[in-house]
Amino acid sequence: MSWGLANLKHAMREPGCPLCRLQREAEKRYLDNLLWENVNDPATREQWAAGLGFCPRHAWQLQRLEARRYGDGLGNAILYEDLLQRVISALEALAREAAGSPPPFYRRLARSFRPGSSSDTEDPDRLPGLQGRQRCRVCRLGQETAQAYAEWLIEGLEETDVRARYETSDGLCLPHLRMALVRAQDRAPGVFVWLATDANRRLQRLLGNLREYIRKHDWNYRDETMSPEERRAWIRAVAFFAGEVESDGSLDDRSG
Numbered sequence: 241m242s243w244g245l246a247n248l249k250h251a252m253r254e255p256g257c258p259l260c261r262l263q264r265e266a267e268k269r270y271l272d273n274l275l276w277e278n279v280n281d282p283a284t285r286e287q288w289a290a291g292l293g294f295c296p297r298h299a300w301q302l303q304r305l306e307a308r309r310y311g312d313g314l315g316n317a318i319l320y321e322d323l324l325q326r327v328i329s330a331l332e333a334l335a336r337e338a339a340g341s342p343p344p345f346y347r348r349l350a351r352s353f354r355p356g357s358s359s360d361t362e363d364p365d366r367l368p369g370l371q372g373r374q375r376c377r378v379c380r381l382g383q384e385t386a387q388a389y390a391e392w393l394i395e396g397l398e399e400t401d402v403r404a405r406y407e408t409s410d411g412l413c414l415p416h417l418r419m420a421l422v423r424a425q426d427r428a429p430g431v432f433v434w435l436a437t438d439a440n441r442r443l444q445r446l447l448g449n450l451r452e453y454i455r456k457h458d459w460n461y462r463d464e465t466m467s468p469e470e471r472r473a474w475i476r477a478v479a480f481f482a483g484e485v486e487s488d489g490s491l492d493d494r495s496g
Contacts, residue, residue, distance in 0.1 A: 244392035252409035259416040260484035266385035275315040295376035449473035
């Protein structure tokens with residue numbers, strides 16, 4: 241058994257979409273390693289600069305992680321010192337260029353005559369140095385991790401024991417279900433049918449619990465007790481469409 245499939249089987253024992261869990265774990269390991277030993281690594285710094293830092297979600301995750309674990313923000317400060325210097329240099333260069341350029345009116349007029357151009361359309365090359373050249377490194381790493389585990393999942397679902405383990409899990413969220421189905425469609429049509437059928441069964445059950453959750457909010461049925469599945473149904477619906485997210489550093493807070 242490959243280590244990837246072994247990790248998948250372990251993740252299927254935990255609540256929520258197993259690919260979300262494995263993706264988040266990979267992202268967190270990257271951030272941990274960044275703060276622990278890679279803040280001053282030149283290659284890491286170039287990746288950081290290429291994206292002008294991280295996306296908002298991972299930028300604040302890094303901030304919270306360092307504050308919680310180390311009680312300060314030295315790693316973040318070092319990274320942003322470098323980034324600020326780059327942005328300041330870019331602004332200085334843009335200001336020098338603008339000082340010797342034609343008046344803005346004529347520049348806008350010239351752009352309006354370019355094929356396919358629009359004065360209301362943001363040109364990604366107009367402000368070099370003020371936007372990232374690459375997507376957030378942590379987002380890319382997370383996506384690559386999920387894609388690798390989707391491959392292992394499709395391979396594993398050819399086996400009866402993996403299917404049995406998957407059936408006892410919470411299944412995949414919609415983004416990762418799409419990812420897995422795309423990979424199974426041509427290479428493993430039997431797995432594609434099984435996975436789609438299993439997802440439909442889960443969603444029918446979720447829909448029933450969601451309807452009961454709605455019904456029991458009606459004044460006429462207020463004395464009826466909700467089951468745990470019904471009480472969590474609205475959160476599970478969000479998780480299915482949007483994917484799992486961490487809550488206070490844990491993937492397990494789904495009480496609703």
